[in-house]
Each structure stands twice: as C-alpha cells, then as structure tokens.
Amino acid sequence: MTPESSASIPFEHCDAPAATLTVGTRVLPTHYCLAPLAGYTHLAFRRALREVGGLGLATTDLVHATQLVGGHRHSLELIETHPEDRPLSVQIFSGRDEHLISAARWLQDRGYEGVDINMGCPMAKVNGQGGGARLLCDADHASRLVEQVVNAVSIPVTVKMRLGWDRDTIASPMLARRFESVGVAAITIHGRTRQQGFHGQVDLAGIQATVEAVERIPVIGNGDVRSVEDALHMRRVTGCAAVAIGRGAMLDPWLFRKIEDYEAGRPVREPTSDEQVDFLARHFHLMTEQHGDRSCFLFRKFAAWYGARLGVPEDLEQRLRLFTSHAEFDEIIAEIRQRHGERRTSVATALVKVPNGPVERW
Numbered sequence: 001m002t003p004e005s006s007a008s009i010p011f012e013h014c015d016a017p018a019a020t021l022t023v024g025t026r027v028l029p030t031h032y033c034l035a036p037l038a039g040y041t042h043l044a045f046r047r048a049l050r051e052v053g054g055l056g057l058a059t060t061d062l063v064h065a066t067q068l069v070g071g072h073r074h075s076l077e078l079i080e081t082h083p084e085d086r087p088l089s090v091q092i093f094s095g096r097d098e099h100l101i102s103a104a105r106w107l108q109d110r111g112y113e114g115v116d117i118n119m120g121c122p123m124a125k126v127n128g129q130g131g132g133a134r135l136l137c138d139a140d141h142a143s144r145l146v147e148q149v150v151n152a153v154s155i156p157v158t159v160k161m162r163l164g165w166d167r168d169t170i171a172s173p174m175l176a177r178r179f180e181s182v183g184v185a186a187i188t189i190h191g192r193t194r195q196q197g198f199h200g201q202v203d204l205a206g207i208q209a210t211v212e213a214v215e216r217i218p219v220i221g222n223g224d225v226r227s228v229e230d231a232l233h234m235r236r237v238t239g240c241a242a243v244a245i246g247r248g249a250m251l252d253p254w255l256f257r258k259i260e261d262y263e264a265g266r267p268v269r270e271p272t273s274d275e276q277v278d279f280l281a282r283h284f285h286l287m288t289e290q291h292g293d294r295s296c297f298l299f300r301k302f303a304a305w306y307g308a309r310l311g312v313p314e315d316l317e318q319r320l321r322l323f324t325s326h327a328e329f330d331e332i333i334a335e336i337r338q339r340h341g342e343r344r345t346s347v348a349t350a351l352v353k354v355p356n357g358p359v360e361r362w
C-alpha cells in the first residue's frame with residue numbers, strides 16, 4: 001500500500017453506541033485514550049499526537065506521589081502540561097495512602113482536572129513499597145485507599161489496573177465493583193496479570209468480566225491494540241466503553257486519527273511521507289519548548305524508533321542519535337525528507353522496550 005492510498009478496513013462496522021464518553025464531570029472528545037508509557041508519553045509526544053487528531057484522554061507517566069508533593073524536579077517535569085494538552089489526567093503511585101491522598105489534593109489545588117491511581121505497575125521497586133499492582137492483592141486496603149482519595153478531592157479519580165496478581169488471584173471484576181461503589185469515575189483495565197508482565201496475549205474475556213462487573217462507570221479496555229481493527233474488536237468483544245492505547249500509539253501516532261476517520265465514515269489513510277517527517281520534527285520542537293538544548297540529548301532515545309518507523313536510512317538514524325544542535329537537527333531533517341523511504345523496514349513492537357527476564361526480578 002502506498003502511503004497516500006486509502007486503507008480499507010476489513011471489519012464489520014462497530015455497532016458500539018456513539019454516545020460521548022464521560023469520566024465523572026469530564027466529557028471526552030473520543031473513546032480512544034493514550035495509555036501511559038513511562039519515558040515515552042511525555043508532554044511533547046502528547047502534544048504532537050493531539051495535533052494529529054482523534055485522541056480522547058491522555059494520562060501522564062506514573063508519578064511518585066511522595067516525590068511530587070516534595071517538589072522533586074523529575075516529578076514536576078512529568079506533570080508539566082500546556083493548554084493544548086487537554087484533557088489530561090495525572091497518574092500517581094505510592095505504597096503510602098497518605099502520600100497518594102496528599103498528591104491528589106496537591107494536583108487539584110494546582111488546577112489538574114483528573115487523577116489516576118496506578119494499580120498495574122509490575123516493577124519490583126514499586127510493588128516492594130506496596131504500590132502499583134501490589135495493591136491488587138488486598139481488596140479491603142485498595143478500596144479504603146481509593147475511597148479516601150475520592151473523598152479528598154472533587155476532580156474525577158480513576159484507577160488503572162491489571163486483571164490480578166496472577167491467574168489464580170483474578171481480582172479486577174470484584175475490585176472494579178468496589179471502586180465504583182466508593183466513587184471512582186472510570187477504570188482502565190490492562191488485560192494481563194502482574195505475573196504475565198507484558199507476555200502472552202491480552203485476555204479479552206478478563207476485560208469483559210470487568211466491564212460486566214460495574215453498573216455505570218466507563219471501563220476502558222487496554223492491551224495490544226495496534227490497529228483500527230484491534231480497537232473496534234476490543235470494544236465489540238468486551239463491551240468496554242473506551243480503549244486505551246499505549247505501544248500502538250508509539251508505533252503508529254496516526255492510529256487515533258484513523259479510528260476517528262473510520263468511525264466518522266471517512267476514508268482511513270496512512271500519513272504521507274511529509275506528514276511522517278513533520279511529526280518527527282514537531283516532536284523534537286515541542287521537546288525543545290519544554291527542555292531547551294537538553295532536547296538534543298533527550299531525543300536520542302527516539303532515534304531507533306523513528307529510524308524504523310519512518311524508514312530513515314541507517315546513517316541518518318545514527319546522526320539522529322548523535323546530533324548536538326538545532327542547526328544539525330534541521331540538516332538531518334532536510335536529508336531525511338530527500339531520502340525518506342530509502343530504507344524499507346517494518347516496525348517491531350520490541351522497539352518500545354519492556355523489562356526483560358522473569359517478572360519476579362523486575
């Protein structure tokens with residue numbers, strides 16, 4: 001398929017209701033949300049993505065509640081936003097209830113419009129302190145904690161969680177029901193257990209069971225959505241009100257726009273060569289707005305991804321990894337425009353790195 005041609009979607013039209021998605025008092029523009037990917041879904045990427053179109057709600061990378069309230073530089077950077085970066089929720093984590101409560105209040109006092117509690121992170125350093133997915137192991141504690149956060153603020157509080165700690169302790173339907181009863185505004189459910197990490201296939205039946213457990217609040221399905229078909233399939237099979245897309249948005253920043261076009265009955269098209277290179281350049285310029293000259297260094301992380309995603313020839317990819325000035329970046333971009341498509345690659349999911357080795361050692 002040429003970049004400019006229209007893709008036909010070999011999928012029966014989704015008959016999910018077209019009702020707007022509301023999360024508490026917030027009305028979201030679409031049913032397709034950005035799942036947080038720590039280290040990737042930063043402000044510049046979110047803004048570039050929003051400019052492409054189709055994005056409902058975005059959530060920041062997970063932010064350490066204690067460090068946020070303590071004013072740590074990294075945490076403050078993670079919650080930096082912009083008037084165009086709306087609607088946005090800030091995701092917080094901690095093993096200490098009082099820190100989560102203070103962080104939620106702190107965010108509300110500074111004008112943030114939504115707080116998301118992380119109950120899915122599988123990393124040992126988070127679970128070891130009782131945060132992230134560890135909270136799935138004690139339903140009474142998790143419900144009390146969520147209730148306290150909900151009562152501490154008037155902005156909507158949401159929870160992002162996994163199905164359970166492992167397959168013998170599936171907890172998400174019961175937890176979703178309990179969280180709804182204490183006032184949570186929505187739940188995002190990644191259809192894997194903590195034990196699975198990022199392995200295996202996402203369990204749509206597990207997501208469906210979570211959807212069916214609640215009465216009113218939206219459940220946002222998450223996991224392995226890489227295409228328009230995947231997104232519609234998840235909604236149709238599980239009945240989820242919305243879908244959160246993480247790695248799929250990195251691999252295809254045009255995915256939200258494609259879904260929106262498809263649902264509106266417009267032709268679904270791949271980005272043109274110019275649009276692809278424009279996205280790369282825009283991402284960098286938005287990073288520069290936030291980080292100044294440091295963006296030359298910070299952008300290196302994305303060189304391999306853009307190299308593969310955009311078919312950037314290897315020598316230019318290498319230069320994207322090493323450039324030190326804005327003038328140099330502009331030169332590289334000019335050359336990419338000329339030679340774009342010279343390298344034929346397919347993009348592997350593995351480009352968005354997930355932790356290696358047995359999950360017990362993460």
Ligand SMILES: Cc1cc2nc3c(=O)[nH]c(=O)nc-3n(C[C@H](O)[C@H](O)[C@H](O)COP(=O)(O)O)c2cc1C
Pocket residue numbers: 035036037038039060061062091118120121160190222223224225244245246247248352353354
């Ligand atoms: C590199 C990476 C970082 C992630 N960071 C977060 C995070 O900060 N908060 C969170 O709730 N989930 C995080 N996740 C999980 C994703 O939000 C998502 O639940 C998971 O990747 C499955 O969805 P996907 O297949 O659409 O990526 C992360 C996943 C990856 C691969």
